[in-house]
Amino acid sequence: MTTLNALKPSERMKIPRQESIEQAASERVQNFTEVSFGVDEARAMVEATRCLECKNAVCTEGCPVGIDIRSFIQLILQKDYAGAVNKIREANYLPSICGRVCPQEEQCELVCTLGKKHMPVAIGKLERFVADYELEHNLFVPPVVKEKRPEKVAIVGAGPAGLTCAAELAQMGYQVSMFEALHAVGGVLRYGIPEFRLPRKILDIEVDRIRQLGVDIQTNFLVGRTATIDEFFDEWGFSAVFLGTGAGTPNFMGIPGEGLTGVYSANEFLTRVNLMRANKFPEFDTPIRMGSSVAVIGGGNTAMDAVRTSKRLGAEHSLLIYRRSRQEMPARQEEIHHAEQEGIELHLLTNPTRIIGNENHFVTGIECQRMELGEPDESGRRKPVAIKGSEYIIPVQIVIEAIGQQPNPIIQSTTPGLQTGKRGVVATNDKQGTSRPGIFAGGDLARGGATVILAMRDGKTAATSIHEYIQSKKSVTVSTPAASEEVKA
Numbered sequence: 436m437t438t439l440n441a442l443k444p445s446e447r448m449k450i451p452r453q454e455s456i457e458q459a460a461s462e463r464v465q466n467f468t469e470v471s472f473g474v475d476e477a478r479a480m481v482e483a484t485r486c487l488e489c490k491n492a493v494c495t496e497g498c499p500v501g502i503d504i505r506s507f508i509q510l511i512l513q514k515d516y517a518g519a520v521n522k523i524r525e526a527n528y529l530p531s532i533c534g535r536v537c538p539q540e541e542q543c544e545l546v547c548t549l550g551k552k553h554m555p556v557a558i559g560k561l562e563r564f565v566a567d568y569e570l571e572h573n574l575f576v577p578p579v580v581k582e583k584r585p586e587k588v589a590i591v592g593a594g595p596a597g598l599t600c601a602a603e604l605a606q607m608g609y610q611v612s613m614f615e616a617l618h619a620v621g622g623v624l625r626y627g628i629p630e631f632r633l634p635r636k637i638l639d640i641e642v643d644r645i646r647q648l649g650v651d652i653q654t655n656f657l658v659g660r661t662a663t664i665d666e667f668f669d670e671w672g673f674s675a676v677f678l679g680t681g682a683g684t685p686n687f688m689g690i691p692g693e694g695l696t697g698v699y700s701a702n703e704f705l706t707r708v709n710l711m712r713a714n715k716f717p718e719f720d721t722p723i724r725m726g727s728s729v730a731v732i733g734g735g736n737t738a739m740d741a742v743r744t745s746k747r748l749g750a751e752h753s754l755l756i757y758r759r760s761r762q763e764m765p766a767r768q769e770e771i772h773h774a775e776q777e778g779i780e781l782h783l784l785t786n787p788t789r790i791i792g793n794e795n796h797f798v799t800g801i802e803c804q805r806m807e808l809g810e811p812d813e814s815g816r817r818k819p820v821a822i823k824g825s826e827y828i829i830p831v832q833i834v835i836e837a838i839g840q841q842p843n844p845i846i847q848s849t850t851p852g853l854q855t856g857k858r859g860v861v862a863t864n865d866k867q868g869t870s871r872p873g874i875f876a877g878g879d880l881a882r883g884g885a886t887v888i889l890a891m892r893d894g895k896t897a898a899t900s901i902h903e904y905i906q907s908k909k910s911v912t913v914s915t916p917a918a919s920e921e922v923k924a
């Protein structure tokens with residue numbers, strides 16, 4: 436490897452990008468085991484050698500949480516894998532998760548200097564490699580919390596936003612309690628993203644590491660019902676609250692036939708499988724209805740996860756119906772590629788107009804209309820326009836809608852003075868403060884559907900703001916971030 440290390444930049448540029456080792460598509464559609472095995476040590480070393488060690492490390496600017504990417508790659512070259520993962524952990528407490536699910540192609544890898552003329556450094560694969568290496572070799576050492584502070588902070592919702600906020604505050608020494616409505620922790624990482632992209636063992640280990648920081652996690656606790664936010668302040672003695680309850684309420688198209696048996700939201704479909712283990716019914720209590728043909732409506736990661744899951748549940752034909760073209764699909768390129776390899780049938784420029792059922796109210800088909808792309812809309816993407824008279828029917832037994840979601844209103848409706856914005860998101864300022872002093876919010880609850888890393892960034896920002904807020908309360912002259920900053924609705 437010393438030889439690789441000594442290569443000139445022009446020689447490094449010639450090295451091809453190292454790809455992950457993956458399960459063959461024909462095999463993996465029959466199981467829920469992880470598709471990608473990542474890169475092994477030899478490939479990781481070659482890939483790390485491709486890094487040009489730019490002085491202005493633009494990759495770090497491209498990372499929403501500002502990981503010092505150049506430094507962690509240099510530690511890989513020194514074979515200090517534990518040092519590399521700890522370097523990542525300075526900015527990101529969930530490296531083995533982000534190494535798997537982050538859209539690096541739109542972030543750090545998008546701006547990688549090497550990517551201007553060649554393929555960018557596979558930063559995400561290197562992140563995953565060091566995180567997995569640490570795990571396999573049992574190298575994790577929990578950070579030492581230097582100072583214990585008396586103040587208590589409540590974290591509502593145990594998704595990536597809440598978990599990150601909890602980890603940051605616990606490391607600052609606060610007494611952190613986390614409240615989660617479901618019986619298991621992780622949010623979308625648990626109930627949304629399937630095992631074949633994020634093994635539960637990985638999630639369990641990362642959550643356990645947050646527990647090891649002293650975070651108390653209470654599950655089956657629906658905030659807004661089991662206790663309200665005001666009770667947290669008035670009766671439970673919390674000094675601040677972080678809201679990270681996500682956007683778990685699915686949108687529906689509003690077309691005829693949505694009440695038929697065999698129509699699911701992607702949220703329900705994936706929760707049944709990922710959280711309730713319906714794929715193992717009757718060993719587990721929750722059943723799932725399947726058919727030989729399944730249509731999933733949507734073009735994002737959720738749609739991809741649902742359609743690939745349906746294939747693994749035994750559907751002969753798993754169709755993805757999307758109203759724009761492939762270019763506009765919001766799903767990660769890697770997911771689309773994997774889906775195609777697995778035989779998912781893409782029906783692009785196609786929009787459902789109604790779901791058809793039989794006399795027993797079971798789904799028998801879906802009527803669709805062909806579309807063409809018109810002028811760009813407010814999102815900048817070309818607007819799909821229906822082609823008159825182009826309707827046709829696809830016989831299917833199951834329809835799954837994956838067309839977005841919004842926050843559940845339970846906390847907003849039980850917390851007086853908490854301002855909300857478009858589609859029920861909680862309004863926040865750039866420090867994640869809300870309209871109520873002492874209440875902070877982030878992740879999908881404040882953004883609508885976004886990404887794991889953006890939720891984590893909000894959790895980190897909120898932790899800093901909570902610290903400032905609590906410390907400022909000790910001094911009568913300093914105003915709170917929420918009071919001093921304008922709240923964006």
Ligand SMILES: Cc1cc2nc3c(=O)[nH]c(=O)nc-3n(C[C@H](O)[C@H](O)[C@H](O)COP(=O)(O)OP(=O)(O)OC[C@H]3O[C@@H](n4cnc5c(N)ncnc54)[C@H](O)[C@@H]3O)c2cc1C
Pocket residue numbers: 536537538591592593594595596597614615616617620621622623624627628656657658659679680681682683705736737738740843845846877878879880884885886887888890
């Ligand atoms: C199927 C799917 C696939 C995705 N794939 C990717 C991907 O590959 N890469 C990526 O970056 N992003 C992906 N995303 C988006 C990403 O998962 C989310 O942006 C992210 O999880 C948001 O994190 P969060 O912490 O804000 O909310 P969530 O992950 O939704 O967690 C919120 C938690 O709060 C709990 N909760 C809700 N209400 C209450 C209450 N009243 N009291 C207590 N607890 C409550 C919920 O049960 C949940 O556990 C995907 C999303 C979905 C749905």
